Structures are given as C-alpha cells and as structure tokens.
Amino acid sequence: MAEALKVPTMAEYMAEGKKPEVLFWVGCAGSFDDRAKKITKAFVKLLHEAGVDFAVLGTEESCTGDPAKRAGNEFLFQMQAATNIEVLNGYEIEKVVTACPHCFNTIKNEYPALGGNYEVMHHTQFLKALLNEGKLKVEGGKFKGKRITFHDPCYLGRANGEYEAPRDLLRKLEVELVEMRKCKSNGLCCGAGGGQMFKEPEPGNKDVNIERTEQAMEVKPEVIAAGCPFCNTMMTDGVKGKNKEDSVEVMDVAELIANAHDL
Amino acid sequence: MQIISQVLFLIALVVGIGFFIRNIRRLLRNIKLGKEVDRSDNKGERFAKMARIAFGQSKMVKKPVSGFLHVIVYVGFIIINIEVLEIIIDGLFGTHRVLSFMGGFYNVLIASFEVLALLVLIGVIVFWIRRNILNIYRFLSRELKGWPKNDANYILYFEMVLMVLFLVMNATDYQLQLNGAPHYASEAGITGSFPVSQFLLPIFEGMSNATLIIIERAAWWLHILGILFFLNYLYYSKHLHILLAFPNVYLSKLQPQGEMNNLQAVTDEVKLMMDPDADPFAAPAEEEEGAEPDKFGASDVFDLNQVQLLNSYTCTECGRCTAECPANQTGKKLSPRKIMMDTRDRLEEVGEIINTKGKYEDNGKQLLDDFILREELWACTTCNACVEACPVGIDPLSIILDMRRYLVMEESAAPNELAIAMTNIENNGAPWPYNQQDRLNWAKEN
Numbered sequence: 001m002a003e004a005l006k007v008p009t010m011a012e013y014m015a016e017g018k019k020p021e022v023l024f025w026v027g028c029a030g031s032f033d034d035r036a037k038k039i040t041k042a043f044v045k046l047l048h049e050a051g052v053d054f055a056v057l058g059t060e061e062s063c064t065g066d067p068a069k070r071a072g073n074e075f076l077f078q079m080q081a082a083t084n085i086e087v088l089n090g091y092e093i094e095k096v097v098t099a100c101p102h103c104f105n106t107i108k109n110e111y112p113a114l115g116g117n118y119e120v121m122h123h124t125q126f127l128k129a130l131l132n133e134g135k136l137k138v139e140g141g142k143f144k145g146k147r148i149t150f151h152d153p154c155y156l157g158r159a160n161g162e163y164e165a166p167r168d169l170l171r172k173l174e175v176e177l178v179e180m181r182k183c184k185s186n187g188l189c190c191g192a193g194g195g196q197m198f199k200e201p202e203p204g205n206k207d208v209n210i211e212r213t214e215q216a217m218e219v220k221p222e223v224i225a226a227g228c229p230f231c232n233t234m235m236t237d238g239v240k241g242k243n244k245e246d247s248v249e250v251m252d253v254a255e256l257i258a259n260a261h262d263l
Numbered sequence: 264m265q266i267i268s269q270v271l272f273l274i275a276l277v278v279g280i281g282f283f284i285r286n287i288r289r290l291l292r293n294i295k296l297g298k299e300v301d302r303s304d305n306k307g308e309r310f311a312k313m314a315r316i317a318f319g320q321s322k323m324v325k326k327p328v329s330g331f332l333h334v335i336v337y338v339g340f341i342i343i344n345i346e347v348l349e350i351i352i353d354g355l356f357g358t359h360r361v362l363s364f365m366g367g368f369y370n371v372l373i374a375s376f377e378v379l380a381l382l383v384l385i386g387v388i389v390f391w392i393r394r395n396i397l398n399i400y401r402f403l404s405r406e407l408k409g410w411p412k413n414d415a416n417y418i419l420y421f422e423m424v425l426m427v428l429f430l431v432m433n434a435t436d437y438q439l440q441l442n443g444a445p446h447y448a449s450e451a452g453i454t455g456s457f458p459v460s461q462f463l464l465p466i467f468e469g470m471s472n473a474t475l476i477i478i479e480r481a482a483w484w485l486h487i488l489g490i491l492f493f494l495n496y497l498y499y500s501k502h503l504h505i506l507l508a509f510p511n512v513y514l515s516k517l518q519p520q521g522e523m524n525n526l527q528a529v530t531d532e533v534k535l536m537m538d539p540d541a542d543p544f545a546a547p548a549e550e551e552e553g554a555e556p557d558k559f560g561a562s563d564v565f566d567l568n569q570v571q572l573l574n575s576y577t578c579t580e581c582g583r584c585t586a587e588c589p590a591n592q593t594g595k596k597l598s599p600r601k602i603m604m605d606t607r608d609r610l611e612e613v614g615e616i617i618n619t620k621g622k623y624e625d626n627g628k629q630l631l632d633d634f635i636l637r638e639e640l641w642a643c644t645t646c647n648a649c650v651e652a653c654p655v656g657i658d659p660l661s662i663i664l665d666m667r668r669y670l671v672m673e674e675s676a677a678p679n680e681l682a683i684a685m686t687n688i689e690n691n692g693a694p695w696p697y698n699q700q701d702r703l704n705w706a707k708e709n
Contacts, residue, residue, distance in 0.1 A: 007706035026702070028693040037705040044706075058703035062692030070645045071681050072560065072667030074526045076689060078533045109522035114530065154646040159521025185651055189589040194645030198684035198694050202642040205594030212589075 005044050009058040010091045020055040022126075023093045025107065027100035028063050029229035035236065036229035042258035043099050043123050049263060050136040054097075060087050066102040069110070071195035078114065081106075085116035099123040099254060101155035101228045102193075108160070122156055124166040124227050124253050131172065138172040141260025148175040148256075149221040151212065151235060152187035153228035166227045166253045173260050178219045188212050190234035197230050213238025217248070224250045265357050272354035272487075279491030286498035290576060293614040296623075300568040302514045309513045312656075317512040322654040326583065329393070332386040336422070339383035340505070343429070346376050350487050359446055360436075363454040370456035377433060377459040384426040391419045401582030404591075406601040411580055414500050421493055428486040434463035435479035444472045447479075504579040508655040511577040514570050515656030520647045523664055528557040560668025563629040564610045567662060574657040575607035584649035584659060590642040597642035599649035599659035605634035606662060631666060640666050641678055 013020055024047065029036040047054050065080030084107075088096075096118045098104050108120035121129070130136035148170060156162050163184045170177050182188045191201070191208025201207055213235060216224050224239070226232045229252075236250045251259070302309070315321050320337060324330035349362045363369045394402050394415060407415075437457045439447035467475060497503050504511075535541050561567050584599035585591050591598050609630045617623050631637075643663045650658050670676045677685065684694040692699045 004707050004709070007703065009703070026705075028695065031702045031705060032693060032695055032697045037708070040705055056703065056706075059700050061702055062699060063688045063694060065688070067694050068685050068688055069523065070664070070667075071677060071685065072664065072669070072671035073677070073685050074529045074559065074668055075532070075672055076685055078525065078529050079536075080688065080692075082533050082537055105519075105521040109519055110525060113525050154644070154648075155521050158647045158651050160519050186587070186648075188587075188592075189644045189646035189648065191589060191593075191644060194643050195681050195684070196644050199641075199678050199680040201593075202590070202595045202597070202638050204590070204642075208589045208593050208644065211593050 005041060006048070007044060007058075008055045010055045010060065010093075011058070013055050014091065019092065021053040022095045022097050023088070023091075024054050024056050025064075025096050025098035025100075025103050026056055026061060027098055027103045027229070029233075030099055031061070033229060033233065035233060039099055039229060039232065039252040039255055042252065042255040042263070045258050045263040046127060046130075046136065046254060049261075050130045052130070052135070057087065057091075062087075064103045064106040066106045067195045067198060069106070070193070077110075081111055081114045081116070085111060085114060088116055088118065093118055095119045095121070097121045097123055097126040099227075099229065099252070101153040101159070102230070105155040105159050122160075122162060122165070122227065124156075124169060125162060127254065127257065128165045128168055131169070138169060138257050138260075140174045141257075142262075143223070143256055143260050144174040146175050146222045147178055147220065148223045148225050149178050149180055149216055149219050150183075150225045150227075150253075151180070151190065151216065151231055152184060153226070153231050154187070154189050154193050156227055157187055158185055166225070169253050169257060170225060173256060175223075175256075178221060180215045180219055182215055188215060190228075190231040190238075192230035192234045197233075207238075207241075209234035209238040210241055213242055217242065217244065221248060223256070224248060225253055225256060226250060227253050269355060269357050275488060275491060276351065276354070279488075279494060283494050283498075286495065289614060289618070290498060290503075292617070293610050294569050294572045294576070296565055296610070296613065297567050297569040297572040298565075300570050302570060305517055308517060312515070312517070313509055313513040316654070316656060317508045320654070322652075325654075329390075332389055335379075335382045335386045336390075339379040339386075342379055343376050343383075345372065346429070347487070347490060350483070354487060360454050363449075369454070373433070373455040374458050377430065377457060380426045380429050381459045384423060387419050387422045387426070391416065391423075394419070401586040401600075404582060404585055404598055404600065406598055406604055407580065407582075411501065411604070414502075415580070417496075418500060418502050421489065421496070425486060425489050425493070428482045428489065430460045430463060432479055432482035432486055433457050434460035435467055435475050435482065437461065438464055438467045438470075439472060439475050439479060442472055442475070444476070501578070501580045503576050504655055507573065507577040511573055512656040514573065516658060516661075520650055523645075523661075526559065526668070528559065558669070559672035560670070561662070561665035562631040562669045562673070564606060564613060566669070567606065567630075567665060571658070571662055571665075572606070572610055574659075574662075575603050575610060577655055578603040578607065578657055579655075580604060581654070583652040583654065584657070587648040587652040589644055589646060589648065595639075595642040596636060597639040599663075602635060602639070602659045602662055603657060606630060609634050631669065635666065637670065637676070640670065641681075643667075 010023065026040055030040040062084055063080055064084060065077035068080065069077035096107055101122060104120055104122045107116065107118065127136060131138050150166055150170060152163060167177060188211065189208060190212050224235050226235055232250055232252060239245050239248050239250055320334050323333050349360065352361045353359060393399055434457065436447060437460060440453050497506070558566060564572060578600065580600055582600045588597060588599055613623055616626060640663055643660070645660060647660060650660055687694050687696050691697060
C-alpha cells in the first residue's frame with residue numbers, strides 16, 4: 001500500500017466548523033504497538049469503505065486510565081479520566097467507537113459518573129451495525145470455509161455481556177466457526193488484564209496465555225480471532241511459544257473482514 | 264412422663280433458637296464493622312435476580328452434576344422443613360402427627376418427604392465421594408486443608424444422619440401403627456404414607472412395642488435435636504449460605520461486571536486539583552479539622568464495605584471461582600475462594616476480640632499480609648471469571664481491587680514494572696514510554 005491512510009482529527013473537523021458522526025478512540029496499543037497498529041489501520045479502512053464520517057483525537061488522546069485503575073491507582077485513573085472527559089466534552093463528542101475492550105469498558109461504564117456521557121461501541125458492535133444498515137458488505141471472501149475460533153476478551157464478554165457481535169461478523173465471512181471448551185461467559189482470560197500486560201506474572205507453573213493457547217489449539221483452528229489488542233499480543237506469543245506460527249494466525253475480527261476483501 | 268418430655272422439648276427449643284439468635288446478632292454486628300454501602304436502589308431488579316439465582320439456583324446448574332444434586336438437597340431441605348413444623352407442634356403438645364387431619368394430602372406430603380429424604384441421602388453420599396475420593400480440582404486446593412475439609416465432611420455426615428433418623432422414625436412409627444400400639448394407631452387406619460421407610464420394616468418386625476417406641480422416640484428426639492444443633496453449627500461453619508445466599512444475591516452489584524466503582528474521596532481531590540479557582544493555601548473547613556483523612560483502599564476488614572463482609576460469610580467454599588481463575592489454573596498463589604475465606608476468618612477473629620473485650624483492640628494483625636498475601640493480589644487479571652462463576656453473587660474481585668488500591672495509594676507498593684507503566688501514563692499518557700505527540704504516527708506509516 002503506497003498512499004498513507006486518510007485519518008482526520010477532531011481538531012481538523014473543529015477548524016472547519018464540522019462534527020463527525022463518530023469518534024474513533026484508538027487507544028494506546030492501537031497507537032503505539034506495532035501489531036495493534038495493523039488492527040487500527042484495518043478498522044480505518046473499513047470505516048472508509050463504509051463511508052463513515054469519523055475522526056480521531058490524535059495527539060489529544062491519552063490513556064483512559066484502565067490499567068492504572070485495575071492496578072489500584074484510582075488517583076491516576078481519575079486524573080486521566082478528568083483530562084480525557086474535558087477533551088471529549090470540549091469537542092461535544094456523542095458517540096465513541098474503539099477497537100480496545102479496555103477503553104470501551106472504561107469510557108462506557110466508568111466515565112459517566114465522572115461527567116463523561118457518550119454512546120460507546122466496541123468496533124465489532126459498530127461493524128455489525130454498519131452491516132445491518134447495509135453500509136458495509138461482509139460476505140465470504142478469502143477466509144470462507146476456514147476453521148476459526150474466537151477468543152472472548154474479558155472486557156467485552158463477561159464484563160459487558162457482548163458475545164455475539166464478533167461471532168455474527170465471523171459467520172458473515174462464512175468461516176467454520178468453532179468454539180473452545182471455555183468460551184463466552186466461561187471464557188478463559190488471555191492473561192493480560194488487570195495490569196498484567198505490563199508486568200511479569202507471579203510465580204506459577206505456566207503462563208496464562210499458554211494455557212489459553214492450548215485450549216485454542218484443542219479445536220485445531222487455522223485462525224484464532226481476537227477482539228482486543230492485548231489478547232492479540234498474548235495469543236500471538238502463545239502460538240509462537242507452541243511453534244505454531246506457520247500454521248495458526250492470530251487476527252482481529254476487523255483485520256479478518258478487511259483482509260477477506262483485500263482492503 | 265409425657266409432660267416431662269414436653270417440658271424438655273420446650274427447653275431444647277428455647278435454648279436452640281436462643282443461641283441461634285445470639286449468633287445471628289454477632290454476625291450482623293460483625294458485618295456492620297464494614298463501611299456502609301447503598302444498595303437500596305432497583306428493588307424490582309434485585310428481587311428478580313434473587314428469585315432467579317438464589318431461589319431458582321440458575322447458576323448452580325451450570326455445572327450439571329453438582330448442580331442437579333444440589334437442587335435435590337436444596338429442595339429436600341426446604342420441603343422436609345414442613346415436617347419439622349409438625350415435629351415441633353407434636354413435641355410441644357404431645358400430639359401424634361398433628362397435621363394428619365389433612366387426610367389424603369398429608370399422606371402425599373409424608374410420601375414426598377420420604378422420597379426426598381432418600382434422594383438427599385443419595386445426593387449427600389455422592390457429594391462425599393466427590394469431595395473425598397474423586398480428584399476434583401477445586402476440592403484439592405491448599406486452603407481446604409484441615410478444618411475447611413473436615414467442616415465440609417461434618418456437614419455431609421450430619422445430613423446423612425438426619426435423613427437416616429427421619430426414615431427410621433417413620434419406619435418404627437409405621438410398625439407401631441401396624442401393631443395397633445396406643446397413641447400411634449388411629450381407628451381411621453394408617454396415618455401417613457411410607458413409600459421408602461416401608462422397606463425398613465423387616466428390621467423392626469419382630470420387636471416388641473416397647474422397644475419400637477424407644478427406637479421411634481430416640482430417632483424423633485435425635486432428629487429434632489440434630490436440627491437444632493445444625494442450626495447453631497451454621498455460624499461456626501462454612502454453611503451459612505443456606506440463609507445468606509438470598510440477601511447476598513439481592514445486594515450484589517447490578518452494573519456490568521466490568522464497571523468498577525469510582526472512589527468518591529479521589530474524585531473530590533481530583534476536582535479540587537483541576538479547579539482553577541481553588542485556593543491551595545486555604546485552611547481546611549472547620550468540621551474537617553482533627554478528622555482523620557479517608558484511607559484509600561483496604562488493608563483490613565474495617566476498610567471493606569458491608570456487602571463485601573456479607574459476601575465472606577455467605578461463601579460456602581465450593582471453589583467454583585478458584586476453578587475458573589486463570590491465575591489459579593496456572594499455579595499462581597491466588598485463589599478467589601481463599602480471599603473470601605481469609606476475609607471471613609479475619610472478621611471472625613475481630614469479632615472474637617469484641618466478644619471477649621467488649622470492643623476491638625488491635626491484636627497486631629490485619630487482613631493484608633497476615634491473611635491475604637501481596638503475591639495473591641498481584642496475580643489477578645481482573646477477568647471477572649470468579650464473579651461470573653459464583654452461584655450466590657459473591658464478588659472476590661472487588662476485595663482484590665480495594666486491597667490493590669491500599670497497596671498503591673497508601674504504600675506506593677506496586678510491583679516495579681507496574682509502577683513504571685503508571686509513571687509512563689502520568690508523564691506521557693500511555694503505559695509505554697512513547698511521546699503523546701507521536702500518537703498519530705501510525706496513520707503516516709505504511
């Protein structure tokens with residue numbers, strides 16, 4: 001891909017006196033992590049494909065405070081929340097979409113009490129809505145018939161009860177969707193939540209991501225689909241740890257849709 | 264003779280129930296050591312949740328084998344208690360099967376008690392086998408060694424004995440009725456229907472009425488005394504869930520599981536810091552002077568809220584939380600069940616001090632370190648699997664989070680790598696050391 005993606009910012013919209021339909025909250029992983037950046041770009045391509053009028057905060061975005069809060073630093077979390085809410089309210093944001101379930105959960109559930117009230121959607125929910133509205137076409141493509149299992153992100157699934165949006169999208173790709181022994185409300189964590197992403201695990205006999213990868217391998221998938229940049233990292237590491245990276249791919253649902261249609 | 268037994272029965276009943284009330288009072292007093300929390304909202308939704316999860320056992324049956332057996336024991340327990348009502352009336356007034364005036368319906372009742380008693384007996388035996396013979400992961404944890412394991416078995420033995428006594432009581436009663444023994448037999452025919460205990464008759468057939476009466480009375484007395492003892496054993500065991508599951512589910516969190524409470528004390532401070540009009544040199548408001556500033560997070564049971572403390576008494580140590588915990592499954596020290604057991608054990612320790620000394624005096628211990636280790640707290644991924652797994656709405660994660668809050672905000676004792684991630688968030692708005700000004704660089708990269 002030669003040309004750079006067109007990614008409008010809120011500041012640019014503001015300068016033109018316009019307001020986008022939705023703010024794409026990219027998140028720290030989506031902005032800085034090399035693997036997660038690919039998810040961000042895939043999602044942006046889908047937004048363009050569907051003709052969605054969106055913008056990002058760009059350099060005005062900051063960590064939601066999720067890892068700080070769950071590590072016990074309520075103070076830092078609320079400082080982050082207050083700053084972000086000030087920015088979001090300044091732009092009169094009404095609708096937010098994000099590809100990170102942690103940002104999704106925090107902005108949706110924990111910002112309202114601090115003065116930040118927005119309609120917040122996970123990107124799989126947003127893509128499903130685009131599909132239902134007929135703005136985005138998702139059917140078949142190069143993953144048709146492939147054996148794919150979906151790993152539920154804790155902060156999308158158990159935390160917010162969304163199990164079907166990502167699965168509905170995968171079904172539209174006409175993949176062979178197989179479920180792990182532990183899925184949906186019983187899904188096993190990838191091991192990254194609660195600040196674990198940023199620290200070494202406590203002493204034990206195995207890493208959580210290895211355990212989860214083994215559960216995924218039991219159903220012999222060609223692709224492990226994820227809906228969270230942190231799960232993606234953990235599962236990718238797990239697959240590498242099992243020396244299976246040549247036969248099993250870990251991909252975000254947005255990447256699967258974008259790639260299926262060679263976007 | 265008859266009047267003596269009636270008086271003895273009354274004494275047993277008063278002592279048994281009186282002691283139980285004393286224990287319940289202590290329990291409530293201990294729970295009130297926690298911080299108040301307002302759960303008086305959404306009564307309809309709370310009631311519906313209680314009906315579904317506590318009364319309807321909807322989460323129990325997610326594990327089909329133990330769930331099904333538990334439903335049997337639960338239904339048996341509730342239904343057979345109707346029989347206890349009759350026993351109490353008979354005991355107080357010296358009557359024989361006082362409810363038999365209901366006629367055909369009474370026979371149906373007694374028959375169903377008998378069938379349930381048999382099913383409960385079978386269920387409890389299978390529970391014992393699961394606990395002691397089959398190697399089931401959640402019954403092998405470290406925290407179950409010693410008293411908790413014995414406690415669980417005592418309860419099972421107790422239920423077995425109670426059910427056997429119930430059936431022996433009915434069988435001998437039936438035999439006495441067949442023999443036409445005075446007080447037992449009625450001209451109207453056989454009182455009650457005994458589909459299960461009739462199979463015990465061959466044991467008692469040849470015995471004299473006097474012997475049968477002794478066995479019947481012994482079984483009757485042991486059964487009711489056993490129930491009164493069991494009622495009082497509850498407080499000292501893990502078995503309080505039979506009472507507390509209901510209020511516990513009613514008071515459980517209704518918000519999405521991912522939503523964790525915002526600390527109001529922190530919100531107030533942040534607001535003050537961000538307020539351009541705030542005077543940093545302002546003297547504290549008068550009523551605040553001398554008052555101790557709010558402690559952030561929890562290092563002891565006093566810092567937890569009353570629902571969290573109720574959670575700890577409600578836990579029956581089934582370990583479904585621990586079996587689902589990703590940290591526990593991969594060999595880390597964290598066990599959500601242990602978090603609940605530790606909270607309860609510390610609360611009980613505090614309660615004992617209050618019992619003996621009239622008020623709490625520092626015994627040099629606290630929940631953190633003396634019961635729950637830092638290593639356990641830092642192993643949590645906050646995935647909510649434990650909360651989801653609990654059949655009675657216990658939230659171990661909220662205690663873990665409150666204790667992490669204490670560690671981080673009062674002691675600055677986060678693991679080093681986490682402290683670095685937090686410093687990064689503070690300095691450059693991301694957990695990694697990337698400049699906020701580079702946040703949109705991805706859009707320009709290929």
